[in-house]
Amino acid sequence: MxxxxxxxxxMNATAQDKYEAIRMAGQILxxxxxxxxxxxxxxxEREExxxxxxxxxLAIPHGTKESKSAILSTGISVIQFPQGVDFGEEKAYMVIGIAAQGGEHMEILTSIAVICAEEENMEALRQAKTAEEVITILESEMEL
Structure with a gap:
């Protein structure tokens, strides 16, 4: 799976602030x-x-170390914010929520960070019009 x-x-979401964006990412999961x-x-809490x-x-919200018991299975949520959401000094245009069991956490975090460090990948994610496009971009670089 x-x-x-x-x-x-x-796709094409809006949020008042980073807390709403994080709640949205969590709600999907x-x-x-x-x-x-x-x-x-x-x-x-982690954001605090x-x-x-x-x-x-890019922002990658995830739980604290104490949140492991609240994870039922590993999953990722992706939200595109064309107008961006303020995360302090910077705006996040893509918010990728992660809930990962066991050792998968660092692996997923790292692969997402690597993909999104590439300017053309981030641009493609920001310009994507469909969920399928977003998944294709991420899956082409990750072993999901």
């Missing part, structure tokens, strides 16, 4: 059965400790 499916990708509601709180904005228009 793929971690990333069209029901976990939201919850609706898909990957996490319990507690994980969303831990995602917001250290920003999940990683640069190049």
């Amino acid at each position: 793929s971690m990333l499916t069209t029901d976990k990708v939201i 919850k609706d898909a059965g990957h996490i319990t509601a507690d994980y969303i709180d831990k995602m917001l 400790i250290v920003s999940t904005y990683v640069g190049n228009g």
Whole structure:
């Protein structure tokens, strides 16, 4: 089963602030059965400790170390924000929520960061018109 499916990708979204964007990313994971509601709180808590904005228009919200029990299965949510969402000094145009069990967490985080460090990949994600396009871009670079 793929971690990333069209029901976990939201195109052309808007959010008032980074907290709303993080809640949206978490809600997708919850609706898909990957996490319990507690994980969303831990995602917001993580943002308070250290920003999940990683640069190049990308934020990767995820829970704290204490949130492992709230993860039911590994999953990824992707939200495209054409207008961007303020994450402190920078705007995130793509928000990719992660809930990963065990050792998968760093692996997923790293591969997403590597993909999105490439300017052309981020540009393609920002310009994508469909969830399928977003999945194609991410899956071409990741072993999802």
